[in-house]
Amino acid sequence: MPEFQTSPGMRDILPPESARWRRFVDVFAQVVEGAGYGQVISPLLEDLGVFQRIGDATDVVTKEMYDFVDKGGRHIALRPELTASVCRAFVQHRPATPWKVWYTGSQFRYEKPQRGRYRQFDQVGIEVLGADDPNLDVEIIALGWEFYRALGLQKVRLLLNSLGEPADRAAYVDALKAYFEANLDALSDESKITLQKNPLRVLDSKRPQDAALVAGAPKIAQFYSEGAAAHFAAVQAGLTSLGIPFTVDTKLVRGLDYYRHTTFEYQGLTLDSAQNALGGGGRYDGLVESLGGPATAGIGFALGLDRTLLACDDEGVFAPPATDVSVFVVDTTGGAEALAITTALRAVGVSADRAYENRSMKSQMKAADRSGAAYAVIIGSNEVEAGVAVVRPLRAERTVNPDGTDGDGTQSTVPRSDLIDHLKKAIS
RNA sequence: GUGGCCGUAGCUCAGCUGGUAGAGCAUCAGUUUGUGGUACUGAGGGUCGCGGGUUCGAAACCCGUCGGUCACCCCA
Secondary structure, rough: OOOOOOOOOOOOOOOOOHHHHHHHHHHHHHHHHOOEEOOOOOOOOEHHHHHHOOOOOOHHHOOOOOOEEEOOEEEEEEOOOHHHHHHHHHHHHHOOOOEEEEEEEEEEOOOOOOOOEEEEEEEEEEEEEEEOOOOHHHHHHHHHHHHHHHHHOOOEEEEEEEOOHHHHHHHHHHHHHHHHHOOOOOHOHHHHHHHHHOOOOOOOOOHEEEEEEEOOOOOOOOOOOHHHOOOHHHHHHHHHHHHOOOOOOOOOOOOOOEEEEEEEEEOOOOOOOHHHHEEEEEEEOOOOHOOOOOOOOOOEEEEEHHHHHHHHHHOOOOOOOOOOEEEEEEEEEOHHHHHHHHHHHHHHOOOOEOOOOOOOOHHHHHHHHOOOOEEEEEOHEEEEHOEEEEHHHHEOOOOOOOOEOOOOOOEEEHHHHHHHHHHHHOOO
16 A cells, blocks of 8 residues: 555546546537537636534534635635535626526535545536526526536436425425424434434435335425416426426425525436435535625536546446557667657647657557558668658558468558658548 | 445456565656657556454454445435
8 A cells, every 4th residue: 555545535537437537528518518618627626614604503514514714714615515605706796687607516525435425526507596487497497408418418307396385395304303303202312413414404314214204294385476376387397398207396495595486306217316316416506695795586507526436337338539640650770760650640630659768669559559640651770771651550460471460461561751641631 | 324345466356275576557668869649578556454362474364553445314
């Protein structure tokens, strides 16, 4: 074991996996930019208060934040999520509404690491501030859905719920609290604690002991105001009109306190239940106001990279891209030719690699094979003398000489002066 | 934060009831002194996560610790 390793919950993303991460973001950007969303890049660090406005009943804020006092005496936190940062940016810059933005980046939560759950984790997401239209809820949910399709994922389930207006939600919370308190004996000890902090969250309990009680709990639908019911109905109608299947799950309350009205979650059906939430979001009218801005409607979602990629692995889609180079230069004369040729190839847009340390031709040919290159350029003393280069296709069928030894295949000899043009044509 | 399981070469793992470490893959080289993908041969590479204890002797047993994993919790 080396002396230094990554901190718990932190990891290195190495090639070729790192290329897949970048492509993941590219695919996401393509989907959402096609719908008018622009990227917002916000700081990793924010004033602690920005995140405290998320709510004091959520562990993300109360227990899991990385925070510290900087050299200027400011109380700073590493962002545990991005929605609050986006809202803060909105309040600070006051862009025209509806403000449609997307983002990607790392977030930090001090949790016990597990597969699909890291202390530094990456998400992509979108937010729209300043529009209360149920059509927007549908657009957002549909974009997430479309993104999963773009990756190739099939086994994703969309769960949908509405928490109603703030007053509806408050009334429901009271009713839930009364219900659970009346049945306190049947509740697990853990849920008793949860009940004190946030009765809604008891609905999330995965303990078998709580299952029956949770099933018999009051349903949010009974508490919807007329407006909330109409909004939710419009969202469902919209999704249906787009042919997006969904399941209404009245137990879907989501973690962060700021949600109201529409909430939704995308579940990966191939993943274990503890980590099956690929992404989720909802409406959070009121968050901008709590950060000192005007009353502003907001809605968005965030999707976890790690879990989504785990789901991709399970479904055998969106594999890490090949990092193959087009041409590999084998030079047994010391390496200067390889330097010149690779540089010239790259200058005309042909990707090229080479071996180093003047290894044997066989060794260099092996490296050429591993590089995934379509062609090897071979330069030895004979070629230098004759002013030519051998171009050998690496993916062609192997040929055999009459005496049974390996043939030269379809390799050809081209004048050194024509080499770059020759290869450029061959690649295209 | 709580609990279960795990921690041996770069990777995946074997190592029986304690006698100072092995395989496959990968890497490098040779068989082929100018030609890859196959085959064969060989080489390098490990304070057996770390610390302490038991023992004549520990990779193996005990304790602690760190890390991973799974469940709870939380959430993406």
